[in-house]
Amino acid sequence: MVTDTHSQVRVRFAPSPTGFPHVGNIRTALFNWLFARRYGGTFILRIEDTDTARRVEGAVESIQDGLRWLGLDWDEGPVFQSERLQLYRDGAATLVRSGKAYHCFCSPERLQAVREEQTRNHLPPRYDGHCRELTQAEVNRRLAAGETAVVRFKTPLSGETGVSDLIRGEVVFSNATLNDYVLMKSDGYPTYHLANVVDDHDMGITHVMRADEWISSTPLHVMLYDSFGWEPPQFAHLPMILGPDKAKLSKRHGATTITEYRDQGYLPEAMVNFLALLGWSLDDKTDLLSREELVANFSLERIGKTAAVFNKPKLDWMNGVYIRALSPAEFARRALPYLEHGLSADIGRPLNIDYVASVARLVQERAKKLDEIADLCEFLFRNELSYPCEDLLVKGMEAALAQEILNRVSLVVPTEQNWSAVSLEEAVRPLSDDMGVSTKQLFGTLRVAMTGRTAAPPLFETMEVLGRERCMSRLAHAVQVIERQYPELASGTGT
Numbered sequence: 001m002v003t004d005t006h007s008q009v010r011v012r013f014a015p016s017p018t019g020f021p022h023v024g025n026i027r028t029a030l031f032n033w034l035f036a037r038r039y040g041g042t043f044i045l046r047i048e049d050t051d052t053a054r055r056v057e058g059a060v061e062s063i064q065d066g067l068r069w070l071g072l073d074w075d076e077g078p079v080f081q082s083e084r085l086q087l088y089r090d091g092a093a094t095l096v097r098s099g100k101a102y103h104c105f106c107s108p109e110r111l112q113a114v115r116e117e118q119t120r121n122h123l124p125p126r127y128d129g130h131c132r133e134l135t136q137a138e139v140n141r142r143l144a145a146g147e148t149a150v151v152r153f154k155t156p157l158s159g160e161t162g163v164s165d166l167i168r169g170e171v172v173f174s175n176a177t178l179n180d181y182v183l184m185k186s187d188g189y190p191t192y193h194l195a196n197v198v199d200d201h202d203m204g205i206t207h208v209m210r211a212d213e214w215i216s217s218t219p220l221h222v223m224l225y226d227s228f229g230w231e232p233p234q235f236a237h238l239p240m241i242l243g244p245d246k247a248k249l250s251k252r253h254g255a256t257t258i259t260e261y262r263d264q265g266y267l268p269e270a271m272v273n274f275l276a277l278l279g280w281s282l283d284d285k286t287d288l289l290s291r292e293e294l295v296a297n298f299s300l301e302r303i304g305k306t307a308a309v310f311n312k313p314k315l316d317w318m319n320g321v322y323i324r325a326l327s328p329a330e331f332a333r334r335a336l337p338y339l340e341h342g343l344s345a346d347i348g349r350p351l352n353i354d355y356v357a358s359v360a361r362l363v364q365e366r367a368k369k370l371d372e373i374a375d376l377c378e379f380l381f382r383n384e385l386s387y388p389c390e391d392l393l394v395k396g397m398e399a400a401l402a403q404e405i406l407n408r409v410s411l412v413v414p415t416e417q418n419w420s421a422v423s424l425e426e427a428v429r430p431l432s433d434d435m436g437v438s439t440k441q442l443f444g445t446l447r448v449a450m451t452g453r454t455a456a457p458p459l460f461e462t463m464e465v466l467g468r469e470r471c472m473s474r475l476a477h478a479v480q481v482i483e484r485q486y487p488e489l490a491s492g493t494g495t
Ligand code: GLU
Pocket: 014, 015, 016, 048, 192, 196, 208, 209, 210, 211, 214
């Protein structure tokens, strides 16, 4: 934690619950959180829920769920804007009183007609100022008569508004290109702009760190601060996140709800590391950074100006690195829910945690995501395997040879006391020379008998985990599979 001029840092993550939070939203949350933690500041969660028509059921829970999963703890909030409406109404009234905003009575039909006319004339769609100069008497009369009205900001018709952005530098907007934006809607709810500015001021926000797409709203915000006579916060607009095809990241690129990454078995520490590098870097080469290292090193100076590219293979790689770095016990603990969820329903629950721990050791090196584990090791939990007889006949070997391999293996495997991968290998490997078969064939047949698969984790370690009893019954079962297909090989037929 650094305590210098930033010691009063107060930042917020201010999502609108109009959808479930995706990678882009959470990257914004993370950068704010890192900045707050770096400078010992305060991280606030504010839910911008004044757009009642677009509110999505469950979005608020999903936002908090995603933040909790990644360990992005907030110090204040959640603050719901819908519970603070009076504050915004007062703000709008102040601006109307000081002549910075005005009531507009235009009907949706009239606004539509204006827009169509502008489109026909190839002009940008914009309010035409129809109600800008209504007299106070007229406004009062129409309000008293019960006419519905919105409150619009009276944007200067000329001049420029500059936005100082900590990342983008000085960005200047010509006021003539700006609109008379709506601040209060006719339903008495504020728009994003008014509520956002009023709250940032009220909550003492020092730095507004948000997605790049908001920069076009910022000149209005700057003018609002000015109109209220308030000091604006510092702005930092974060670079866009693009898909690998350089188009804006979208669902099409797999940019789904953040918690879906959890469900797919990405570790939160990998996700945090990965998201931190979407627009920020320590240097030009370091990819792996722990949460503590990120907090210790995060700075606005190293946020890039250019768009970041969401590189899914990199995330998968990183997740594999973090998975391998877990202690075996921790890996087993994390794998357990994925096994409980992912293994077939006919496998008995609850799973035995000790057995899960020994199974987990087999797959920890190989899993890129925790949701792959169930499939990788389902065979370890089944009582009976099912596979076609041909799979046992490695490289077209005779059924009789496969049968003999299985029978001979069951005669040489070590006792319960000596049961280990090493002693298994010592016992089984010599059969290759004894029987004149390649180890490929010998181990191949055995692998199918033990796992039901042709590709699986290392054979003898797998057998060690399965234990003697299971292995013996799998060997016997494999012999039966052969004898069912080739009845002439069945013992006792005299052939
Ligand atoms: N509610 C806005 C959003 O959903 C907040 C933008 C801002 O941080 O000012 O992204």
